[in-house]
Amino acid sequence: xxxxxxxxxxxxxxxxxxxxxxxxxxxxxxxxxxxxxxxxxxxxxxxxxxxxxxxxxxxxxxxxxxxxxxxxxxxxxxxxxxxxxxxxxxxxxxxxxxxxxxxxxxxxxxxxxxxxxxxxxxxxxxxxxxxxxxxxxxxxxxxxxxxxxxxxxxxxxxxxxxxxxxxxx
Amino acid sequence: xxxxxxxxxxxxxxxxxxxxxxxxxxxxxxxxxxxxxxxxxxxxxxxxxxxxxxxxxxxxxxxxxxxxxxxxxxxxxxxxxxxxxxxxxxxxxxxxxxxxxxxxxxxxxxxxxxxxxxxxxxxxxxxxxxxxxxxxxxxxxxxxxxxxxxxxxxxxxxxxxxxxxxxxx
Numbered sequence: 001x002x003x004x005x006x007x008x009x010x011x012x013x014x015x016x017x018x019x020x021x022x023x024x025x026x027x028x029x030x031x032x033x034x035x036x037x038x039x040x041x042x043x044x045x046x047x048x049x050x051x052x053x054x055x056x057x058x059x060x061x062x063x064x065x066x067x068x069x070x071x072x073x074x075x076x077x078x079x080x081x082x083x084x085x086x087x088x089x090x091x092x093x094x095x096x097x098x099x100x101x102x103x104x105x106x107x108x109x110x111x112x113x114x115x116x117x118x119x120x121x122x123x124x125x126x127x128x129x130x131x132x133x134x135x136x137x138x139x140x141x142x143x144x145x146x147x148x149x150x151x152x153x154x155x156x157x158x159x160x161x162x163x164x165x166x167x168x169x
Numbered sequence: 170x171x172x173x174x175x176x177x178x179x180x181x182x183x184x185x186x187x188x189x190x191x192x193x194x195x196x197x198x199x200x201x202x203x204x205x206x207x208x209x210x211x212x213x214x215x216x217x218x219x220x221x222x223x224x225x226x227x228x229x230x231x232x233x234x235x236x237x238x239x240x241x242x243x244x245x246x247x248x249x250x251x252x253x254x255x256x257x258x259x260x261x262x263x264x265x266x267x268x269x270x271x272x273x274x275x276x277x278x279x280x281x282x283x284x285x286x287x288x289x290x291x292x293x294x295x296x297x298x299x300x301x302x303x304x305x306x307x308x309x310x311x312x313x314x315x316x317x318x319x320x321x322x323x324x325x326x327x328x329x330x331x332x333x334x335x336x337x338x
Contacts, residue, residue, distance in 0.1 A: 065273035086274025097274045104234035105255025105266045107276040109300055131278055131298055 010156075011149050014140075019133045022140065024126045026152050030159040032116040035124060036091035038155060039112070044162060048154035050074070051147050063088055068096065083107075098128070106135055181321055183314050188302045191309065193295045195321050199328040201285040204293060205260035207324060208281070213331060217323035219243070220316050232257055237265065252276070267297070275304055 012026040028035050038044045042057040049055055050072040058069040062085060069082040080101035087095035091114055098108045108128045115123040130136040181195040197204050207213045211226040218224055219241040227238040231254060238251040249270035255278070256264035263281045268274070277297045284292040299305040 065270060084268070084274050095274060097276055099253070101234060105253050105264060105278065107266055107278075109274065109276075129300055131300060 010153070012145070012152055014145050014148075016136075016140075017127070020130045020136050022128045022130075022136060022144075024128075024148065025123060027117065027121055027123050028152075028155065028159055029121050031120060032091050032114050032122045034159060034162075035114055035122045038158060038162070039094065039114075040088075040090070044158060045070075047162075048151055048158045051150035052154045061085070083110075103138075107131070108135075108139070179322070179325075180318050181314070183309075183317075185305075185309075186296070189299045189305050191297045191299075191305060191313075193297075193317065194292060196286070196290055196292050197321075197325065197328055198290050200289060201260050201283050201291045203328060203331075204283055204291045207327060207331070208263065208283075209257075209259070213327065214239075216331075217320055217327050220319040221323045230254070252279075272307075276300070277304075277308070 012024050015023045015025075017023045030038075038048065040060075040062045042060045045060065046055045046057050049070060051074065053075075054073040056071040056073070058071060059082075060066075060068045060070075062068075064085055064087060066085045066088075067082065068085070069080065072079045072081070082099055082101075083097035085094070085096045086109070087093060093114070094112045096110055098110050099106065108130055111127045111129075113125045115125065117123055128136075128139070130139070181193050184192045184194075186192045199207075207217065209229075209231045211229045214229065215224045215226050218239060220243065222244075223242040225240040225242070227240060228251075229235075229237045229239075231237075233254055233256060235254045235257075236251065237254070238249065241248045241250070251268055251270075252266035254263070254265045256262060261283050263283075265279055267277045267279050277299055280296045280298075282294045284294065286292055297305075297308070299308070
C-alpha cells in the first residue's frame with residue numbers, strides 16, 4: 001500500500017529570470033533518490049515524460065556526452081525529441097540539451113537541480129537557456145506549460161506507486 | 170589541367186560582431202556551385218574539413234533535420250564532432266548546429282552564406298552563435314582560427330583539382 005499523494009504542489013511555477021531563460025519549480029512528494037531515478041531510468045521515464053501518452057525511449061545514455069532520444073505518440077501526431085548530456089551528477093544535478101524534431105537545430109540547455117526538502121519531498125528546479133529571446137518566447141507560446149503540468153502530474157502518480165527496491169522510510 | 174589558384178585570400182577574417190558570435194569571412198577561387206558541393210558532398214568534405222587529417226564521415230544528411238557526425242584522426246588524438254541541419258537552401262545558405270565531443274552539450278549554431286562574387290570566386294561568410302560569451306571566448310582561445318585556416322587551405326587545394334562533372338567555364 002502506498003501513502004496518499006499530497007496535492008500541495010500540483011502545478012509548476014514558471015518564470016523568466018532573464019531574457020533567454022525559463023525557470024520551472026515543482027515539488028514532488030518523494031525522496032530525491034526516487035525523483036532522480038524517475039528522471040534517469042528509461043523504464044520510469046517512459047511512464048511520465050510524454051504527458052501520459054505512449055513514449056518510446058529510443059536512446060537514454062545517462063552520462064556526460066551520452067545521447068537521448070524519445071518519441072511521443074500523442075493524439076495530434078508523433079513527436080521526436082533528442083539531446084545530449086552535458087553533466088550528470090547524481091542525485092542532485094543533470095544538465096542536458098533538448099531539441100524537438102519540429103524545430104531541428106534549435107537547441108535548449110536544460111539544467112535540473114534536485115533539492116531534498118528534508119520532509120521526504122523534493123524540489124526540482126529546471127532552468128532552460130535558449131540561443132535567442134524569440135526561441136524562448138516561442139517555447140512559452142507553444143503550450144509548454146500545460147504539457148509540463150500533464151507530465152508532472154503523471155510523474156506524481158508514478159512516484160506514489162513505483163516499486164522502490166531500497167524500500168521507503 | 171587546372172588553372173592556378175589565386176592566393177589573394179589565404180587567411181580567413183575572424184571578427185566578433187556581438188558578445189556571443191564569431192563571424193568568419195573567406196574567399197575561395199571557385200564558383201558557388203563548386204563551393205556548395207565541397208561543403209555538402211561527403212566524399213569532398215572528407216578531403217578538407219579535418220585540417221588535412223584523416224576524417225571519417227559517419228553521417229552527413231544534408232537536409233532540414235538531418236544529422237551529421239565526423240571523426241577526425243589527428244596527431245593529438247581522435248576528435249568527434251556532430252550536429253544537425255536547421256536549414257538547407259542550395260547553393261546559398263546552410264544553417265546547422267556544431268558540437269565537439271570534448272564539450273558535449275555545448276552547442277553552436279552556424280549560419281553559412283555563400284556569395285557569388287561574379288568573377289568566378291565565392292565568398293563564404295559563417296556566423297557562429299553561442300549560448301554564452303564564455304563559450305564563444307573558449308572557442309576563440311582553443312586554436313580555432315589556426316585549425317580553420319588549415320582546413321580552408323585544404324579546401325583551396327581541393328577546389329583547384331576536384332572533378333566537376335558539370336565542367337568549368
